[in-house]
Structure formats: structure tokens, C-alpha cells
Amino acid sequence: MINSNVTTVKDFVILGLPGLDPVYYGLFSALLFLTYLFILIGNIFILVFVGLEKRLYKPTYLIFCHLSMNDLLFGTVTLPKIISRYWLDDKITSFGACFTQMYFVHSLGAINSFILMIMAFDRFIAVLFPLTYPILITNINISLACGLLWIGTFLWMIAIVFHAISLVYCNSNIEQCYCDHMSLTNLACGGNVRYVQTLAVGIAMFSVLIALFFIVFSYISIFAVVLKMKNTNGRYKILSTCTPQLLVSGLYYLPRCFVYLAHAIGFYFSVDIRILMILLYSLLPCAVNPFIYCFKTKDIKDILMKRMNNAKVGMKQVSK
Template sequence: MGSVVDFFLVGFPGLSPDFHGLVSALLFILFLSIITGNIFILVFVQCEKSLQKPTYMIFCHLALTDLAFGTVTLPKIISKYWFNDSIVSFYGCFAQMYFVHFLGATHSFILMVMALDRFIAICAPLRYTVIFTNATVSVLCGISWLIPSMWMVGLVVYALMLPYCNSNVIVQCYCDHIAITRLGCENVYEVQVVAFGLALFCLLVPLGFIIFTFFAVIIVVMRSSSPGGRSRTLSTCTPQILITSLFYIPRCFVYLANNIGFHFSTSVRVAVVMLYSLLPAAVNPIIYCFKTKDIKDSLRKRFHLRKCNVTRIA
């Protein structure tokens, strides 16, 4: 048995070579959407003084995780189908694995910060501007980046210590922990149990907090005497609910399906993982723009001013 020196990415199993060009084009369009949409959000919030508030600072952190995740995962799989480049170096694959799980955990914790933002805004509106400032958001989001970055180093080093001496074929579109460690020769179960426990913590702790705040918000809103006030208050939660649902529901469905004995075929599993990993990164900027009143109003003003300027010039 020889040591593995690089890995081979399979991508979508069973995909006919006739569709490689189409798939690479679709993935490239997805990549451009992620890059364009999330950079737009980052730049627009920074340039628009009226949006430099806690809620939109959180949106920027989410956009940054989405931007980074797309940049880490998509170029290699696009290269595979566009240039038939399927080889990933040994340490390059572990580096990608680190960023895949680090960014996923960070996104989850930032969603928890977003839930806290809405919880305080609705349940303690008079104290919101005192409790939840931009500085508070920076600290909480900074912790959300810092803690997973340290955890994931340990996870990657633990996986790196496994001997890899059999297959080097990764049946996935990017290097993730399960796909890599299942290729190890020994002690695989122990490494995967540790990783699974950490993944559950990063997923379920934020999700549990988000569910708690959601029900607390509903109780407070239902006690409101004004139906119009209820509607307006709930509408402010719409972007957060959509963004959170896009992130958690597919993941919980896949984990639950696996635990109750329902197994997907390999090709379906890879497609589902790609969808829930990357589609939200492309969709989230649209939600920010069209489901958030302040951003919509700012965009409308910008376009109106530009239209007026063009009319004057004409």
C-alpha cells in the first residue's frame, strides 16, 4: 500500500461527458452570481450611511461568509468540468476542507447573532439602540468567526493524522471531512464521531437559540393590540426567516433522513449537498434587496436620483 499524494474529485457521479460543458457553464454562472451579489451587498452597505446599523452589519458578515464559501469551493469544480482538471493536492484538499467547515460553522453562529438582533428589537425596542450597537455586533460576529477558526484547526489536524493509503477518489464536488476521512486506513470511526459531534453542536446550538427567539417574538407580537402593528413587526422578520430556513432546513432534512435509515443515492446526495451549500449564497443577496425595507428604499432613491440626472442631461 502506497501513501496518497493527491486526491481525485469525481464531482457529480455518472454525469455524461456530453454535459460537462453545460454543467461547467451553470456552475460558472452560479459563481458569478455569488460573487456579484455578495460584493454588491458589502459595497452598498458600506457606501450607504443610512444602512450602517447592526442589522445590516450582520448582513455584511453573512455576505462575506457566502462570498468566501463560493470562492473556496466553486473554482476547482468548474475547472474539473471546463478543463478536465480533477486533481487536488493532498494538503490543498485539507486546506479546502478547513475553509468549507469553518465558513459553514461561522455562518451558523452569525445567524444566531441575527436572531438575537430581531429578538431584542421586538422584545425590548426601547432599549435596542443601547443594547445592540454596531460595536456589539462587531464583537459578537468577531467571536462567530474566531471560535470556529480554532475548532476547525483541531478537526483538520486530527483528520490529517490518519494514514491514507488506499483510494484517493473523493465522490464529491469539493473536499469535505466525510469524503476525505472515509478514505483513511484506520481509526476512521473515532475521527468521524468527533467531527459529527462538533457539526451537531455548530448546527443545533444556534438553531435551538433561533427557534427559541422565534417563538418569543411570536408571543410578544401576538400580545400587540394592533393588527397592523403585528403585520409590520412580522414583516421585519421575513428576511431573517427566509435566510435561516434556506440554511438550516435542507441540512436538517439530510441529517434526519440519514439517521432514520433513509439513504440517498450517491449522485442525488452530491447534488443535494451542492444545492444547500451554494444556492443560498446566490439567493441571499436577492432576499436582502427585495425583502428588507431600508435596502429597498435606499435602492429606490439611488435609481430615482440617477433617473432624474439622466433626464436633466437629456
């Protein structure tokens, strides 16, 4: 298409699911729209609820807020364009908009992984070093750690994006529902493509595996402590405080590990199945996490039940 080292592609075309029959475009976009509503309502609720409830001004819930903010931003960065692609047949995204979306998609994905690592660290210290927990894990320390994490990730992700922008693009059809690094760089041509892809994958895997290794190590250590405990109530209390974090981490990592493992052993999915699986493991945690916090976290659940009971009492008094 081009023989110079200057990209002539000005816009990209989001193909989405190539095998999806146009008859189901409306249904698919409606499903995506409902998913986005769940993400918006659930995560905004967590942010407002924790912000208004002084009893939840604790490091654990501060971490939940950072994860909710990340989920909210990820859904907002990805879903509106997918919805408009199927609802309004808006397939075109500009060169700059596509790379901007790619930047935030990968930045927020990396931040999510590191927030889960901080969450595991919080439980690790709480269970294995309970006496030092109030000293090490404070609101200020957690705020600093999460703040540095956000800033640092956004900074080093700029280099990944600049590497991708420097390539020459020979095709404009993106086989994906949003712009990500692999889908974009697969459209490039020239000798630098493989280098840019390998570098990006290496950095991504390095950061993800560091976080995953520490998360697995933390929870194995916690379970080792729990198994040694003779106090049944103590076991239950520790496990109940770790359950939300385990569910959230599992929901994020297990589908990804399944896809990577399947690829490693030579099992390949069709394009549509691959894209659907990416959408599932990228967006499902964003929509489900707030419900896990509400129904599996004792403090939040107790406060919600108390509020609901007070509301019922108030309604009965008004009706009388």
C-alpha cells in the same frame, strides 16, 4: 494499499458527480460558473452598498455584511475547483490543498450558522426588549461578537483538521465536488477513522444544534409577541423586519434538516442525488441571500428605489 502508518497518497482525485454523462460537463460547469458570478456580484454589491450608505450603519446591516462576506468566501473556496474539474478536466488536487479547502469549508459553514444565531438574537432583543435594544445591540458589540466568532471558529477547526490529517489514507478518489471531512476521512483506513469521524460529527452537530435551537426559540418568542398585539400596523412592521432573517435562516437550515431526517429514518439517496443536494443547500443561499436583503429589507429597498428614481430623472434631464 499500504501496510504502514504513513500515508502514501500525495494527491486526491475529485470525482464530482460519478453518474454525470461527459456530454453535460460543459453545461454543468457553465451553470456552476453562473452561480459563482451571482455569488460574487450579489455579495460584493451588499458589502459595497452598505459600506457607502451611511444610513445603513446599523447593527442589523453589519450582520448582513458578515453573512455576505461568509457567502462570498464559501463560494470562492469551493466553486473554482468544481468549475475547473468539469470545464478543464482538472480532477487532481494536492494533499495539502484538499485539507486546506476542507478547513475553510467547515469553518465557514460553522461561522454561517453562528451568524444566523446572532441575527436571530438581534431580532429577539429588538422585539421582546425594545428599550434595551440600543444599549445591548450596538455596532461595537456586534463587531466584537462577530469578530470573536470568526477567530474562535477558525481556531477550534484547526484541531478537527489535524485529527483528519493524522489518519492513514488508502484511497484517493473523492466522491464529492469539493473536499469535506466525511468524504476525505472515508478514504482513510485504520482503527482511528471511526473515532475521528464521530468526534467531528459530534462537534459539528453540537454547534449547529445550539445555533438552531436558539434561532427557533427566538422566532417562536417573536411570533408569540406578534400574536398578542392588537395593532395591525405594529404586527406588520415587526414581521416585515423579521422576514429577511427568517428567509435566510430557512434557506440554510430546512434543506439540511430534510437530508438529516431522511437519513435518520432510513431513506438513502443515490450518490449523485446526495452530492447535488449538498451543492444545492450549500451554494444556493450564497447566491440568493443578497436578493433577499435587497427586496425584503425595507431600508435597502427604499434606498435602491430612490437611487433608481434619481437615475431615471437624471437621464430624462440629459435627454432633454
